[in-house]
Amino acid sequence: MTFRHRIYLAAVAALAAAPPCAAQTAYPHEVVTLVTHSSPGGGSDVFLRDLARYLGPVMGVKLVVENVRGGSGARAMARLANAPADGRIVYAVTPTYIYTSLLSHPVNNYKDLEPLVNVFFDEEIVYTRADGPLHTLADVIAAARSRRGRWGASTPASLERQALEQLKLAAGVQAAIVSHDGGGDLMLNVLNGTLEIGVGEAQEIRGQLAAGRLRVLAVFSAERVADLPDVPTVQESGYDLVLTKFRGLAGPKGLPDEIILAWELAIQQVLADPDYRNVYEAAMLSPAFMSHADYGPFIDDFASRTEAYLRRTGVLQ
Amino acid sequence: MESLLLGLTLLVTTPLVLAAVGGVSWGVLGGALPGISPSITMALVLPLTYGMEPGSAIVLLAATYVGAEYGGSIPAILINTPGTNAAAATVLDGYAMQRQGRGGEALGISLYSGVLGGLFGLTMLVVLTEPLARVALAFTPMAYFALGILGLSIIASLSGESLLKGLASGVLGLMVATVGSDPVSGVPRFVFGRPELLDGIAPILIMVGLFAVSELYQQASAAEWRKTAGAETRLRFPDGALRRRLIKPQILGATIGTLEGVMPGAGGTIASFMSYNEARRWSRHKEEFGHGSPEGVAAPETANNTVAATALVPVLSFGIPGSNSAAILLGGLLVHGLIPGPRLFEENADVVVALYTGLFVANLSLLFIGLLILPVCLWLVNRPKAYLMAFIYALIFSGVYSIDHSLFDVALVLVVGVAGVFMRLAGLPMLPAVLGVVLGYMIESNYRRSLVLSGGDHGIFIEDAIALGLLSTAMLFIAGSLTTRAYLFVRRRRRQSERAADG
Structure with missing residues (x-):
């Protein structure tokens, strides 16, 4: 059409x-x-x-x-x-x-x-590399307990950055929160393993998601997302954070x-x-x-x- | 084979050719107008693409990009003002050739090299997208920082007589690059309450100010230009001997352009500066560089047209725009529901094939469009100075104003022009400052991102293999040029003292 x-x-x-x-x-x-x-x-x-x-x-x-x-x-x-x-x-x-x-x-x-x-x-989502070791948000927190985590947000003054800072505080772990010039740069650093997880808009990463190169660990919405029914919300994972x-x-x-x-x-x-x-x-x-x-x-x-x-x-x- | 047939079918059944030729013509025009960057040129046609079918829409945008990257060299050569960021390196030898009355020859070289570079880049894009995407992926913040440092090491060869003055100019550029929002905290720096400064100062404004406006200020008090004789103002394509001489700088330009193009954020400007530098390093006629070397035009012009093709690699495979121009192309894809990523090549193969075919047509038509408009440009710059100056002023200010409809930008360019006059008086070279502005943000933001990652430990730059390699190369370059300069200095001293002894 x-x-x-x-x-x-x-x-x-x-x-x-x-x-x-x-x-x-x-x-x-x-x-x-x-x-x-x-x-x-x-x-x-x-x-x-x-x-x-x-x-x-x-x-x-x-x-x-x-x-x-x-x-x-x-x-x-x-x-x-x-x-x-x-x-x-x-x-x-x-x-x-x-x-x-x-x-x-x-x-x-x-x-x-x-x-x-x-x-x-x-929809704001937490994602990681598909061939990486992390499978749930709990894995991410556990990894950050044993060794300083490497997390990424799109831009310095952004809701995503704020969410990660709050997650870090709530979980009581150490993590470097690296901001970028946009969601694309962030995704590249998650794909090449520089960062363990990234938080970003679902639409920015849908190409890599469809190709099976990225895995979604959690969504920041109040309820599960229709397109990703198996992915838990951050709230379900035990942190009272809704973006x-x-x-x-x-x-x-x-x-x-x-x-x-x-x-x-x-x-x-x-x-x-x-x-x-x-x-x-x-x-x-x-x-x-x-x-x-x-x-x-x-x-x-x-x-x-x-x-x-x-x-x-x-x-x- | 199937794709080839599909490409041929698309050529005859869709308005692909029209989009390609139209895009290139528009792009050359936009690129040639100082102050109108490739991204603005593309943004102006973007709304037109909404109603087109996806293949032609993307071709129109990509062809505009190709045309604009080439067009930037025309004012760089003719009026000492790069029309685009990536044409800045062309100013050095291109304008020197124009002042020697060899403008037609310089334009011929830049067109010839640009077309070759574009076709080479397209071949790389078609054949090597997968491996090149892996190159883009391998670049961490540490590696980008190191790449920026390597870029800065070129200052040594852009400095001319005095390395010290070159460094001073480079530092000025780096200082200008700190204006805007802090890359890590987002806090505004040096913006003096002006919202226009929050996103930093665009390099194009600095370039237009330093080159064009300061030149205009100076010309206002200079005598009438020497008229170039009629014979010299004709467009001249390189002959056999010259073509052979240009092979080496073109290969360097194409290789560097391919690699820099695929790295989001590096882009055409660094590629053209680096290939200029390499062409000089490996040239048999080093002494000609800066004084009208054909190789000094060929290398950067091959590089930036190669980039116009390979910059599509990160856009198509990751959806990551490496530059403002690429961002608009990405917008064009998204508007048509095309989602970049590995599956684009399978699910929308027809669009990808259309893009490749369109780019091929675009690069070929660049040659003919160049042949048509270059004589006109040459004629224009040989008009009486008063008319030409007024014309350039009008072009520059309408161009600068058109970027964001901002009078602040126009005022900024005027002020930068004054700074440019002082730099000229002090003998500070302009290009190191431009390089500093272009690279400053990339170096600072990635340096600080790396340190956030490592928790403040500088060891992270050595642990990253690519970063280590690039930093070592930069060290070698710096050590090498220092040794050469020290040697020349000692030799000159010795000659002077010998002469003194003789006298």
């Missing part, structure tokens, strides 16, 4: 599935800009472009993706904070924007934006209620679209819709826990 076909089918499916009321209240703008801080081809960029393809017909608007790179989200946040709060511009948020707000003291930070809705959680790497949308402060409602309806509708489901399941994203009322407190809670962690570890003074 070509792309054109898919888009056409998605549009048909969306029209068929749309409740009559949603179809009647048209979105007040014809063009909506979706801002991402990632470069073309990056994680958030691919997420937004896929979303735009299916969400556009549902909302009846033209969605344009704009890459506002630089400063790990600092420039994108400034762009949003100074834009009119009328629903014409929306920003794709991930934990990165919280970390940048806390670490880099940008002019505009996450508090200047209004969390709109959440869309997905990324929620969120992917959602935020807008300028003071969005009108009807705009918020339109997004809440449209996101729920697009998540139920079977064609879009094929796309996001292949990318190992778990749908995790959160309404505007829940998302604000969720983001605040996430930020305060992250800040506490950064202060405790001395990164923030």
Whole structure:
């Protein structure tokens, strides 16, 4: 099936599935800009472009993706904070924007934006080399008890790094936690045996996973992942750690209620679209819709826990 | 055989040729404009690929990359400004040739070497992807650190007259590389509250500032350029004797390019600098290097075009982009639901074959596109200076602004240009600084990662076989060049004292 076909089918499916009321209240703008801080081809960029393809017909608007790179989200946040709060511009948020707000003291930070809705959680997994000696998370901890462990996270200021530091504390073991320039570099060092385990997004390693070169030891989600039914959660393994790497949308402060409602309806509708489901399941994203009322407190809670962690570890003074 | 047939079928049944030729043309243009890096050139066509069928989409991106890597050499030779990071080493001898009125010859050499390098790299990609992927896998943080140090040891041969000034310039570059987020803790360093500096300063901005802007500042106060005679401005392909002379630097460039290309993070810039260095070391005409040696153009230009092909090895086999350009190619794959990894070659063999076929067409068409546009470029740089300068200024600032739509970047380039003028006045060579900026982050981040791994024990660099090998090679290079310099120094002193005694 070509792309054109898919888009056409998605549009048909969306029209068929749309409740009559949603179809009647048209979105007040014809063009909506979706801002991402990632470069073309990056994680958030691919997420937004896929979303735009299916969400556009549902909302009846033209969605344009704009890459506002630089400063790990600092420039994108400034762009949003100074834009009119009328629903014409929306920003794709991930934990990165919280970390940048806390670490880099940008002019505009996450508090200047209004969390709109959440869309997905990324599955964070613990993995090792398939021909390596480790088979469970317990093996990893046991190995780190006898000899200093070698663990890896994608980037310095990241949720994965934080998770490993917390796991190390909880298990009371010694481990070097090495950060990288991205999930790909990390995977290479797990494959060549420099590191015993890595923690990263499932979608980054799915190629090697499918080829049988990597083994998943645990998932950081609250429940087991549908695609990996035999893999236990970290919680089941005895450590009370759950990672929620969120992917959602935020807008300028003071969005009108009807705009918020339109997004809440449209996101729920697009998540139920079977064609879009094929796309996001292949990318190992778990749908995790959160309404505007829940998302604000969720983001605040996430930020305060992250800040506490950064202060405790001395990164923030 | 089956793949070959499939490739031929794809050639006649899909818009593959169009994607390849279009990509190369666009790429050459983007690469030739100072300030527009290969990755920007590719990012601009990326949205076009979303609606295309996967094979042609990937070919369009890969062909753009090939074109851009070549295109960077055109301004390097003609106006002393590398259009891409990897063309920085070409400036040395390419621009020297242009000042001697041999610009047409230099362009011919770079096109000829670039096409050969591209075809060689493609052959390596097709035949040796598996073993080359193992090379990429063998590189630990320790090995990357050692590779960076080996790269720095080249400063000795980029320094010209004074090693001390070369080192000073290199240190300046390394200092600039510390701007941005700390590679281990993520804490911002030297960013002065500017979000633009959080990700560090892009080497392309430093290069444009040091080479182009400082040149423009200086030219503003210089006399009219000597006009090159009509006959000299024609594009000239190397003749038989010269082609034979170029074989050695081309082999060096192709070999180094193949190896550096497959290592994510090393890339074309280090490959072109290292092959320049090796070409000089093994040349029979060492004294010509830096003063317009054809070999000094051939080696880096072969290397960076080889890299444009072999850089695909880590992208296809691991999904790891070694550079910004490779990252965009990876994005192109992901958008079409193609997941890199060993199974890509089995499950999406048609896309892989399309990619190989497309790259072949792209490299061949590079030759013809070069023949078409190079005379135009030569004509352009021989216009009256005032017009040319205004034109270059316009090109550079629109290019720099287009990267991130940031006026801050434009201001930064202007400031770096001022620093460049002072460096020129002090006689500091530019290339060591560029090398420092390119390698600084790689050296620091991998050094510190290694020490996190070992718990602070430097022994880890000796335990890693590759790291040990690379570090020893770097030591040999440094010792060798110090001995040569000491010998030359002693000889000069002796001559002076003899002359004094005679007088």
